[in-house]
Amino acid sequence: MRFILKKIKVYLFFMKKFITVFILLIAILSLSYYNYQKYDYNYFKNIRNGKEYINGGLKVLEIYNKNSLLAANTFDTLIILNYRCFVENGNRISVGDNLGIKATIVNPDTVSAYFVHIQTPRFWKVIISLIPFFIIIYFFFKYFKFDFKKFIFIRKNA
Amino acid sequence: MPELITHTTFAYLIRRRNLEIHFFILFLLGAMLPDLLTRPFTTFFKPEQFFFNASHTPLVVLLWIILISQFFEKEIRWNVFKYISLGTLTHFFLDLFQNGSNNIGYQWFFPFSEWNFSFNLFWADESIYIAPFMAIIFFIDFYFFKKKK
Numbered sequence: 001m002r003f004i005l006k007k008i009k010v011y012l013f014f015m016k017k018f019i020t021v022f023i024l025l026i027a028i029l030s031l032s033y034y035n036y037q038k039y040d041y042n043y044f045k046n047i048r049n050g051k052e053y054i055n056g057g058l059k060v061l062e063i064y065n066k067n068s069l070l071a072a073n074t075f076d077t078l079i080i081l082n083y084r085c086f087v088e089n090g091n092r093i094s095v096g097d098n099l100g101i102k103a104t105i106v107n108p109d110t111v112s113a114y115f116v117h118i119q120t121p122r123f124w125k126v127i128i129s130l131i132p133f134f135i136i137i138y139f140f141f142k143y144f145k146f147d148f149k150k151f152i153f154i155r156k157n158a
Numbered sequence: 159m160p161e162l163i164t165h166t167t168f169a170y171l172i173r174r175r176n177l178e179i180h181f182f183i184l185f186l187l188g189a190m191l192p193d194l195l196t197r198p199f200t201t202f203f204k205p206e207q208f209f210f211n212a213s214h215t216p217l218v219v220l221l222w223i224i225l226i227s228q229f230f231e232k233e234i235r236w237n238v239f240k241y242i243s244l245g246t247l248t249h250f251f252l253d254l255f256q257n258g259s260n261n262i263g264y265q266w267f268f269p270f271s272e273w274n275f276s277f278n279l280f281w282a283d284e285s286i287y288i289a290p291f292m293a294i295i296f297f298i299d300f301y302f303f304k305k306k307k
Contacts, residue, residue, distance in 0.1 A: 017228055024225040031218050034269060036209035039262060054257055056282055074204045100257060100281045119283040126201070128289055129162035133190065136166065139183050153230050155180050 017151070039075075053111050056100035056119060060093060071099055079110045088117045164285050165189045167292040169248045171299060180234070181241040188245020192219050192253075215268035219246055255279045 058071040058078065068081050080101060083093060093099070098119040103111035144153040169189035173182060195213035203210065212218050223246065227239040253264055255277045263274035 021225060021228055024221055024228075028213070028218055028221050028225070031215075031221075031269060032209045032212040035212035035215075035265075036206060039208040054278065056257065074207065100283075102257075102278075117281050119281060120286065122201075122283065125161045125283060125286050126197075128286065129193070129197075132162045132166040132186075133194070136183065136186050136190065140187065143180050143183055151229070155231070155234070 014151070053101070053103045053105050056098075056117075058099045058101060060095050060097045060099060063093070063095060069093065077109070080116075081106065081110060081112045083113050083116055085113055086115050088115070093118065161285055161289055162190050162193060163289040164292050165193070165249055165252060167296045168252060169245050170296060172248065175303070177241075181237055184238055185241040185245040188223070188242035189248050191222070191242060191246050192249050195219070195222060211265070212268065215265045216250065217268060256285075257281050 055073070055076065057073040058076065058080070059073065060069055060071050061077075062070040064070065064079075066084065068079055069083050071078055071080055080099075080103065083099075083101075087093065093116070098121075100117040100119050101111070101113045102115035103113040105111050143156055145156055146152075147154050166186050166189050169186055173185060177185065192214045196210045199210040200207040213222060220243070223239055223242045226242065227235050230238045250264075250266075254275070257276065257278045257280065262272065263276055265272070266275065267273055
């Protein structure tokens with residue numbers, strides 16, 4: 001009898017945890033999906049209302065002339081006017097560069113830049129970010145171990 | 159986002175000096191958490207980036223922290239939640255100074271409001287120049303703290 005009660009207790013403990021985790025995951029996935037649905041391509045077209053435009057990761061696709069170029073990121077394809085206004089982090093812009101811009105919106109597909117920043121490749125940022133990640137993961141598993149019976153992390157040397 | 163060296167070093171420097179090692183590690187993990195939950199995915203699934211970007215908003219990160227803390231001993235669960243949350247706050251604090259990498263910014267009040275705020279002091283890629291200095295400060299602090307102990 002005691003054995004069965006113990007089994008039930010363990011079962012209820014896991015059920016409680018399972019339900020909590022399940023509810024949290026559903027909430028997270030729902031909010032993520034809501035965000036995904038909301039910010040589609042049309043959203044970005046519609047919010048251009050003459051205000052300031054700050055965006056990064058705009059890859060230069062074509063340079064039309066000394067005043068305008070075509071650039072795009074995942075969500076935006078834009079004609080950037082006045083792109084030589086104030087160029088930071090480089091002397092000249094060429095096709096393939098990634099730009100961050102501060103601009104005013106002229107019409108839904110055109111912006112007039114007043115600040116252009118040439119972004120350095122993201123590769124090195126990712127590489128150096130891996131260093132602290134691996135160090136902390138190492139220390140995490142040095143001071144915690146996973147108990148598969150209880151399905152929790154327990155402290156070593158606690 | 160500044161890269162993770164800047165995030166973790168900043169958290170390392172402002173930590174409580176007598177913090178127990180287990181919570182200290184969780185505090186540093188919290189300082190990286192919003193980026194760990196999003197960047198690996200947004201890098202590879204660019205068209206779906208806003209699905210994953212939700213996990214870089216304060217509310218969703220809070221849900222993630224509650225979820226993560228479920229996988230720790232009951233006696234320390236509150237402290238796990240507290241220190242990961244505090245670490246995450248340092249992350250958001252640094253992000254506050256950066257230019258938005260997309261046109262909607264960091265969505266501080268997602269899903270309730272689209273109001274966004276940033277000091278726009280530097281671009282996402284520029285923090286790579288700060289990282290070596292942060293690493294040096296880290297090693298100096300680490301050396302003297304260890305010596306003091």
